[in-house]
Amino acid sequence: MPRSPIAPSKPAPITSQLRIIGGQWRGRKLSFPAVDGLRPTGDRIRETLFNWLAPELAGARCLDVFAGSGALGLEALSRGASYSLLLERDHLAAQSLRNNLQLLKASAGHLVQTDSLHYLRQGNSGEPFNLVFIDPPFALNLWAGVIDALEQGHWLAEDASLYIEMPRNQLIATPPNWRLHRDKQAGQVSYRLYYRQTGQPESTP
Structure with a gap:
């Protein structure tokens, strides 16, 4: 009898690795998939960012x-x-x-699989967040x-x-009560840390 054709196996998903660079899980390597638009913040930028944030991290609620x-x-x-979150x-x-x-x-x-902009537009009825990371796929222009x-x-x-990552030389309007605290560039990436204030300082482009 002729042998049944064997269905081709699906190729294994391509994965990359992320290294946690500080704290209780320092040095742990975690895998993540190669997804279009997924561009992890590099070690050098993360090191700088978390040095900036060091006094604020203990007990912070992060989004x-x-x-x-x-x-x-x-x-x-x-x-x-x-x-x-x-x-x-x-x-x-x-x-x-x-x-x-889990690992x-x-x-x-806590993970929520969702369209982020749609989720945010529903509003928050719970406790607000002390620290927010905004690093969208650059091509989608979601800032x-x-x-x-x-x-x-x-x-x-x-x-x-509030931390924002964007292409180098990108101009982004922020609310008048967001004060630019730190601003650096690495390669073609610009990254900024803002502090939200209750007053009304001048708007930062």
Whole structure:
């Protein structure tokens, strides 16, 4: 009898690795899928960012708006944040985040698989967040919509810290009560840390 044809096996998903660089999980390597638009914040930028944030991390409630690999939200948990809400739309990236949260036994991390902008526009009825990471896929140009949704939806503590990553030389309008604290560039990436204030200082482009 002729042998039945063997269905070709599905290729294994391509994966990359992320290294947590500080805190209780320092040195742990975590895998994440190679998803279009997923661009983890590099070690050099993360090291600088978390040096900036060091005095603010203990007990902070963090919101990672485009979690991707978890590079920012998981690093914050490793360094003492009390809670990290990770928003991620892509199902492969979200499954990887679930696996890594379980691997790390990170009970203070919570993943929601969702369209981040739609989720934010629903508003927040719970406790606001002290630290927010805004690092969307650059090609989607989501900064303005996310910033507006965060302010309008009661997501932010009065003195929240907000990290934004963007292409070099990108101009982004921020609310008048967001004060630019730090601003650096690495290669073709610009990254900024803002402090939200209750007053009304001049707008920062």
